[in-house]
Amino acid sequence: MSTATDGQDAEQAIISAADRYLGKPFELLSERERAIFRRMVTRRAITRDANQSFDDRRTAAQRLADKVAEFGGSWTFISIFAGALALWVGANLVAATRAFDPYPFIFLNLILSMLAAVQAPIIMMSQNRYAAKDRADAAHDYEVNLKAEIEIMALHDKLDQMRDTDLKSLIVKQQEQIDLLSGFLVGRSS
Numbered sequence: 001m002s003t004a005t006d007g008q009d010a011e012q013a014i015i016s017a018a019d020r021y022l023g024k025p026f027e028l029l030s031e032r033e034r035a036i037f038r039r040m041v042t043r044r045a046i047t048r049d050a051n052q053s054f055d056d057r058r059t060a061a062q063r064l065a066d067k068v069a070e071f072g073g074s075w076t077f078i079s080i081f082a083g084a085l086a087l088w089v090g091a092n093l094v095a096a097t098r099a100f101d102p103y104p105f106i107f108l109n110l111i112l113s114m115l116a117a118v119q120a121p122i123i124m125m126s127q128n129r130y131a132a133k134d135r136a137d138a139a140h141d142y143e144v145n146l147k148a149e150i151e152i153m154a155l156h157d158k159l160d161q162m163r164d165t166d167l168k169s170l171i172v173k174q175q176e177q178i179d180l181l182s183g184f185l186v187g188r189s190s
Contacts, residue, residue, distance in 0.1 A: 010038075010041045010042060013041045014026060014034070014037040014038060014041050017037055017040070017041070017150070017154070018033070018034075018037055020153075020157075021149075021150045021153050021154070022150075032139075032142075032143060033146070035143075036143055036146055036147050036150070037150070039147065040147055040150055040151065040154075046143055046144055046147050047144060048140070050133075050136055050137050050140045051133070051137070054132075054133045054136055058129075061125075062125070062126075062129055064122075065122050065123075065125040065126040065129070066126050066129070068119065068122045068123070068126070069122065069123045069126035069127070070126075072119055072122075072123060073123070085108075088101070088105070088108055089105065089108070092105065
């Protein structure tokens, strides 16, 4: 029975906190905002390694696309590719009449076009995946920031409440002292 009451208390805390801190009724909150309030009320952490969870769900094709994009965008690839092109052009220029791809290197242009036609979509797949990863990171950052903002507002409320309690206590003590002094002065004058 205690857990049912605790669940109702937590739900009531979520409903009142939603209205207080976001200025929206609970019914108008998005599912993400509701989850954030539930975690806040139950004192559960919201942080997680979004990159790790995103990388764990990659398929073999996505991992391959990432490796191709990683290698295709490296200085190692540029150096190897420049060396291969220089070797190709040099060998065909030296061979002159017996060249397998004489100037203007039409076969080389065909190979480069095919490489670009295959490599570009693979790199785009990797970039699309990283864009989705960035959107997931941004969504997670929003959740963490919203929870932190709500927690800060809750702390301000607690501090305000403590200050109000202390002020009331001081006023009561001050009134007691005034009453004592008034009684002392009245006793002295008689």
